[in-house]
Amino acid sequence: MAVDHGTRRLRLPPSNLDKLEIPKTRLPARNWYRIHQSRFSALHFSLNTIHRFSHEDCPCPLLYLAVDTDTCSLECFGDKAFERKQTIPQSLWMAHRITCVHLPALQICDLTDSRTLNALKLDLSALMNNDLTAPQAWGLALQRHPARFQGIRFKSRFNGKDCLAVFKRDGIEARLRETPLDPLPENDAALDWLDTHKVCLY
Numbered sequence: 001m002a003v004d005h006g007t008r009r010l011r012l013p014p015s016n017l018d019k020l021e022i023p024k025t026r027l028p029a030r031n032w033y034r035i036h037q038s039r040f041s042a043l044h045f046s047l048n049t050i051h052r053f054s055h056e057d058c059p060c061p062l063l064y065l066a067v068d069t070d071t072c073s074l075e076c077f078g079d080k081a082f083e084r085k086q087t088i089p090q091s092l093w094m095a096h097r098i099t100c101v102h103l104p105a106l107q108i109c110d111l112t113d114s115r116t117l118n119a120l121k122l123d124l125s126a127l128m129n130n131d132l133t134a135p136q137a138w139g140l141a142l143q144r145h146p147a148r149f150q151g152i153r154f155k156s157r158f159n160g161k162d163c164l165a166v167f168k169r170d171g172i173e174a175r176l177r178e179t180p181l182d183p184l185p186e187n188d189a190a191l192d193w194l195d196t197h198k199v200c201l202y
Helices: 067-082 090-094 112-121 133-144 187-197
Strands: 002-005 009-011 025-027 029-037 062-066 095-103 104-111 151-155 162-167 177-183
Touching: 025 151, 062 067, 067 090, 067 095, 067 162, 067 177, 067 187, 090 162
Parallel strands: 104 151
Antiparallel strands: 002 009, 025 104, 029 062, 029 095, 062 162, 095 177, 151 162
């Protein structure tokens, strides 16, 4: 199904998506990173509809991770920083920390792979759309697909680096390991991010 969107078509999941053969990619075990509120565990899965693939009808809550601290910072604070002339409330910064999350090998839907995008007849405009209706529709459809993907790999819209949306299924939560690093005000990489992107706290 497609919706007219200006002069281009916004590609939404087709009604027969469950019949399509979608490549399943093995993601090797490795460390990923997450910036999160200090009062929550880094392994807190949620279904928050302000997030990219988190449709309210998703059967599984999601955990969002990124490949490095810079990408985490952009995904967490980029919109606030850029909308407020590169400023972030100090109280918001103080309330967060960064954690290293060790992820076991997973079978994922890799939306950074051209073979997968071709199989889905999908272009990046739907995944990066500011109207989250489109990417959330894909998140819901991919969770429901009979391949039973354990997550989605996608590109950050800020720097093009890898991010993950991990689905809470197959007992994955018991196989994750978290290593808390520092609160953001004490983390060198996070402070470097403020300096690199000329972001001020107020």
